[in-house]
Amino acid sequence: MGQQIAFQKADRLKVKPDPENLGFGKHFTDYMFEMDYTAAEGWHDARIVPYGPIALEPAATIFHYGQEVFEGMKAYRAEDGRILLFRPEMNMKRMNQSCARLNIPAIDEVFVIEAIMKLVAVERDWIPSKPGQSLYIRPFIIGTEPFLGVHPAESYKLFVILSPVASYFGDAVSPVRIYVEDEYVRAVRGGVGFAKTSGNYAASLKAQSKAGELGFDQVLWLDGVEHKYVEEVGSMNIFFKVEGEVWTPALNGSILPGVTRDSVIRLLRYWDVPVKEKRISVKKLFKKAEKQKLEEVFGTGTAAVISPVGFLKWEDRLIKIGKGEIGPLAKKLYETLTGIQSGRLKDELGWTREVTVEEAAMTD
Incomplete structure (x- = not known):
């Protein structure tokens, strides 16, 4: 321009x-x-x-x-x-x-x-x-x-x-309780789910209120067609650590491509932690949890950075993730990302951009 x-x-x-x-x-x-x-x-x-x-x-x-x-x-x-x-x-x-x-x-x-x-x-x-x-x-x-x-x-x-x-949730690393929504739909492929537009958030308010009435902090949305596959949380993308491997829903046109999501995936690969972007069945996740194989769950987003999940509720089933506390991988990701963002850690991936006082010279 x-x-x-x-x-x-x-x-x-x-x-x-x-x-x-x-x-x-x-x-x-x-x-x-x-x-x-x-x-x-x-x-x-x-x-x-x-x-x-x-x-x-x-x-x-x-x-x-x-x-x-x-x-x-x-x-x-x-x-x-x-x-x-x-x-x-x-x-x-x-x-x-x-x-x-x-x-x-x-x-x-x-x-x-x-x-x-x-x-x-x-x-x-x-x-x-x-x-x-x-x-x-x-x-x-x-x-x-x-x-x-x-x-x-x-x-x-x-x-x-x-x-x-x-911090968005008050205590940035305090685990949240998440309700899996299987009645309302947030987005479908071909719609505007991948766009950051106000209508997406307006469509989520009813389910968010419902979750709050049940004692939960956030809603985890399922796909809008079959109501079987995990997509994202109201204000975050979602990750699951299962038997040492990290899963996150693949971007499919109805999921927001989060900046923090991308940063987490890049960090995990930088650390040689196995990570897969895939279609994830909520039923399979709960079966993994029953077998004590669902090790950590956490959300990612600009507001909260990393938000560990302590409990997941789906239908009449409530599962506790680990000890209901932040897991070691989520903690490492949180400390690394906030360390890079705040300049406490070396920015080895070239993610930060410095704002200088000279930028404000026009106002002096």
């Missing part, structure tokens, strides 16, 4: 939240990034502006036809003061894959990463530094053309907002 990023200074800056009580997604920084798209001009008018309400017409596409995609990323403050992003290129590549499925114009991945780095540099004082904390980055695109009729919008907005966060 080669375009400049304008900066609008806020009249007043916010009081930063107590780092001991951040929660997740509750606080937002002083600024956000915004850019527009029209059929005539393409993506244009890139700017960093004060965080605030968005003015849209009531007939905007997003409200009626759900044309929206988003991403989830994080910025980390290293012990030596560096600011690090983790594999942002994968997030932008996935965003364009989501855009293609939702018929949204593609973004310039390199430019949007540059914009994110500038925004993070501007808001560097918002990045928390305690273990498990980070600055969550939420890029999203919405259709803005005002019309009532089913066809792709001709105008869009891209935003990036930032939120200082603690």
Whole structure:
């Protein structure tokens, strides 16, 4: 694109939240990034502006036809003061894959990463530094053309907002209880299951509420056709360690291709741990558990990084995974990934990208 990023200074800056009580997604920084798209001009008018309400017409596409995609990323403050992003290129590549499925114009991945780095540099004082904390980055695109009729919008907005966060589940390595959903369906092959779009998450809310009423933290979805094969958890991809081998559902068009999922697979192969991407029968998993051969279960995602699973419920059967605690492999993965992300460990795989103070020079 080669375009400049304008900066609008806020009249007043916010009081930063107590780092001991951040929660997740509750606080937002002083600024956000915004850019527009029209059929005539393409993506244009890139700017960093004060965080605030968005003015849209009531007939905007997003409200009626759900044309929206988003991403989830994080910025980390290293012990030596560096600011690090983790594999942002994968997030932008996935965003364009989501855009293609939702018929949204593609973004310039390199430019949007540059914009994110500038925004993070501007808001560097918002990045928390305690273990498990980070600055969550939420890029999203919405259709803005005002019309009532089913066809792709001709105008869009891209935003990036930032939120200082603690661990997604409170204690990042505390095992969760998961309910296997066999009534509702999240996605089917040929649909939008692989895209990161809001409708996927809206479709999961009913089952998530049902799981919560039963005393479970998350829902594990089965395939939408036969209701036999494991797909993913509401906010995570899922892994199973069975007799020394790690299994995870193969990407089949209805599963989100997680950045953390890919990172875990690459780490396991780097460590020579056998890992298979395959179709996994829930019935087979429970049989393995009955024979004490299901050694570990854990979810992966940007928000939680690694989330060990302590219990799985399917139909009238409840199984305890190991001792109901985080397993050694999940713990090693968690410590390695968070170590790389926070700069505590050497980044041997070249996954981190440093944000420099010079990125914020435009605001000085």
